[in-house]
Amino acid sequence: MDWQAAISGAAARVADHVRRTPVATLRFGARTVRFKFEQMQHTGSFKARGAFNTLLQAEVPQAGIVAASGGNHGAAVACAAAGLGHRARIYVPRIAGPAKIALIRAQGADLQVVPGAYAEAAERAAEWQAATGAMQVHPYDAEATVAGQGTVMAEWEDQGLDADTVLIAVGGGGLIAGALGWLQGRRKLVAVEPETACALHAALAAGAPVDVEVSGIAANALGAKRVGDICFGLAQAQGVESVLVSDTAIAEAQAMLWRETRQLVEPAGAAALAALLSGAYVPAEDERVAVLVCGGNVAPDPLDSV
Numbered sequence: 001m002d003w004q005a006a007i008s009g010a011a012a013r014v015a016d017h018v019r020r021t022p023v024a025t026l027r028f029g030a031r032t033v034r035f036k037f038e039q040m041q042h043t044g045s046f047k048a049r050g051a052f053n054t055l056l057q058a059e060v061p062q063a064g065i066v067a068a069s070g071g072n073h074g075a076a077v078a079c080a081a082a083g084l085g086h087r088a089r090i091y092v093p094r095i096a097g098p099a100k101i102a103l104i105r106a107q108g109a110d111l112q113v114v115p116g117a118y119a120e121a122a123e124r125a126a127e128w129q130a131a132t133g134a135m136q137v138h139p140y141d142a143e144a145t146v147a148g149q150g151t152v153m154a155e156w157e158d159q160g161l162d163a164d165t166v167l168i169a170v171g172g173g174g175l176i177a178g179a180l181g182w183l184q185g186r187r188k189l190v191a192v193e194p195e196t197a198c199a200l201h202a203a204l205a206a207g208a209p210v211d212v213e214v215s216g217i218a219a220n221a222l223g224a225k226r227v228g229d230i231c232f233g234l235a236q237a238q239g240v241e242s243v244l245v246s247d248t249a250i251a252e253a254q255a256m257l258w259r260e261t262r263q264l265v266e267p268a269g270a271a272a273l274a275a276l277l278s279g280a281y282v283p284a285e286d287e288r289v290a291v292l293v294c295g296g297n298v299a300p301d302p303l304d305s306v
Helices: 003-014 047-056 072-084 098-106 118-132 143-158 174-183 199-206 229-238 247-261 267-278
Strands: 023-028 031-037 065-068 088-093 110-114 165-169 188-194 241-245 289-293
Touching (some): 023 247, 072 088, 088 118, 143 174, 165 267, 188 267, 241 267, 267 289
Parallel strands (some): 065 088
């Protein structure tokens, strides 16, 4: 797979449909950190990139589109489908929470909320696809999705990214897979996962993707039960460093982002910074570090009553 060519093609394809999100260089304590605020993307996460890249090059059947999601992917697929004139049916688990459920519903999708976690939503989406012939848009383990997510890193470099190391939160692995595909080892990537939702970390330890139990404050975004094969293959081949962070560290990073930058992000969006602030990842003294802030759909919505 020529990932750089695929990501370059995706960047051209989605350019008129996604936002070029801002970057900043900020001081956190004794360290300068480069940020990209991808939570300012359509529907509050990077997921819109993969959704638009997938649908813009697909022949969507009359039955429309189906997707399973912890929340952010579903909102992105619903947004892309509506923007391109397609019907979408989205399955989410109840743990997605009211804010993300409301966001998906606001995009006009046929929303189905199911008991359990992402795995149960994925089972229901697969059943609907089999019964109707709808096109399924996978949240992380599909080439078009990964290429779309890779446009984040391509865009960041085009914006002058000045970093040796980039910290990225991982759920199913689509975002870091796209970054790995684009960078091809030119920068160090650190995979950050919650201690209680660590599918990539477990896969790297086992030598193959394995199922993990999922819980914690970031589970509705980083709660994949099993890391994607694309992500695992790229991460293993490139020797990605994997670190784990506690729910407490994630919450503290979330609060720090608000206090220091007035960026209000969901727990998953703060996970990468949590690794730096908590010491789960300790850079060398002269190492230039960047953090990708990936999601902003906080729960409950702080302005829901306005």
